[in-house]
Amino acid sequence: MITIKDIARVAGVSHTTVSRALNGNPLIKKATRDKIERIAAEMNYVPNYSAKSLVTKRSFIIGLFFSSIEQGTSSSFLVDAIKGITHILDENYNLTVNGIDGVQHFSNIQPQRFDGILVMSQSDEDNAFIYHVKKTGIPLVVLNRQLEDPGIMNVVANDREGVKEAIDYAVQQGHRKLAIIEGKPGFKSSSERKQGFLDSLIAGRLPLNPDYFAPGDYSIESGYAAMSKLLSLEDRPTAVFCSNDDMAIGAMNACYAHKVQVPEQISLIGFDDMMFARYTNPALTTVRKPIAEISELGITMLIQLLQQPETPPQQLFVNTSLVVRDTVAGI
Amino acid sequence: MITIKDIARVAGVSHTTVSRALNGNPLIKKATRDKIERIAAEMNYVPNYSAKSLVTKRSFIIGLFFSSIEQGTSSSFLVDAIKGITHILDENYNLTVNGIDGVQHFSNIQPQRFDGILVMSQSDEDNAFIYHVKKTGIPLVVLNRQLEDPGIMNVVANDREGVKEAIDYAVQQGHRKLAIIEGKPGFKSSSERKQGFLDSLIAGRLPLNPDYFAPGDYSIESGYAAMSKLLSLEDRPTAVFCSNDDMAIGAMNACYAHKVQVPEQISLIGFDDMMFARYTNPALTTVRKPIAEISELGITMLIQLLQQPETPPQQLFVNTSLVVRDTVAGI
């Protein structure tokens, strides 16, 4: 492996000059700089990042942390996030992917190891981790889950608004008996989406039937089970909002199993707009949650934070949008 | 940040002794070691990985490279791989996730930056990258795509066998007119699966109808298009093998659109067994490809390779298995 000293020898200058030339230090004369750059290129020089890190105290590693990657995180979610980030992040940085639940020792999370951290948070339980990171002083952006703390940079979708819009649409189509299959208890998104659902019903002065609130946990299976329960009701709802698309798919399966026609007999609305939503049968009407955009915005903010640590934390919202397909019928 | 020198001062020994004690060097007396470990724990010492890396020339970073993460890689694929790896990999290592198509400068891939590299390869085009890595001497394991080169550690599923088994099953159900929707041209998996398809037809002495070979590219859309073409044939096939589940979903949608009943009028077989395969309607009969197992085996081999660089490269096969659900009817 060749080092700046090798280059210095060839160029007939000191290694200090080489370091400066290669790092764009303005003190170096153009002629010298050009010569050094040429030689460095010829010799296929690549800086030793460990040495660089040791003295500059930067690791060139950005950590992306999910609540969990083993469970509860749907795959489109994870992928869209990674896509959004690698799309923006330049090649000098390495992106590492971890599950918070896999972090045994918080002590492994320190400034020397991560230049910045993105947390794709789904649950309040992430708070311990988030506050640890904050305490270490590592630049931090929390995505996807709205935080109470205004001291942390936060990028989220307005789930609540998005759901309200979708339910408004269903109401407008004539539905009066609306049910919800709720998300995983404890997840902020679950309560946000439920709130949006309630907002719409209340705005429309519709009755709230306790039977129409079915518990779920974001898994396909739970959607199936919840829907089965709703279908067994004497007074069935005419439309069901599923707190994510996975559960909507489970719900749709339950309808098939019970020989209930979608949307003729019951309407369905999902949330996320994952890749397959367009390809269910019938195609799923859902609320699009722009995870890729959230991630892109998040990494952009993080880079900003790396360059200007004094950037004041803000809370940024990304808009969801209603995607009308074929699972909601007019009444 | 506290260093081994701080600990040394407190413990009244030299920093070398501290280093040795903390690294399990057998030369250190038990009493001394215990004392040092206690102090280190009390002081919340965490080693500086940059410094460690600089002198040991190990980066504690494992790179996971996909052919692309922007396109062509289905999300369940990416996620299952990450899951499998993080499941095995211990916390001292960082896992970075990259797309080969995002690597601008091969020079960034050097031993000082990666202790080991896993390539989840889908295309011959990855070869340039793979051989660059091999040349640098970074321990390397290539997953998912079978290589010609016996000098590289390689973990793959026996796609061909798996497909043959699936087609044999369809034949056994009475099908004689079988079509295939092929995978992305240039991808090794595409030709392997096609071979498995051919193997079965040939073994069953069935005719090969050129109309029954429809091109695809692994995307849902291409499955839809290919199926539409097959359905428009005068002499339709009775069963269609789709080279992955995404295309099977597209194909199923085409059937719906053309009001063709699955499996009554046409049978469908997929490949991968992704999470949603169980939840299509009807549930998809498919070949399960154990990406998580492949990844786990791969990272295990890689760790082996890190510890014993002289481990001879081998080619390991992981078995696929036929998952019978509801898209293949008897004739």
Added chain:
DNA sequence: AACTAAACTGAAATCGTTAACAATTCCATG
């Protein structure tokens, strides 16, 4: 021509760790 400020380059220290080699301590032995 002499002087001075600006422009540029270099020497040496530093980051936190490991490792080669040297030095010390400890005990059993003669």
Added chain:
DNA sequence: CATGGAATTGTTAACGATTTCAGTTTAGTT
């Protein structure tokens, strides 16, 4: 009680970069 080898521990020099501070050119003024 000296002695010698084994068992421990310490000294010092890397590793490859950046940075501080000092030194040398260069160019501009008088």
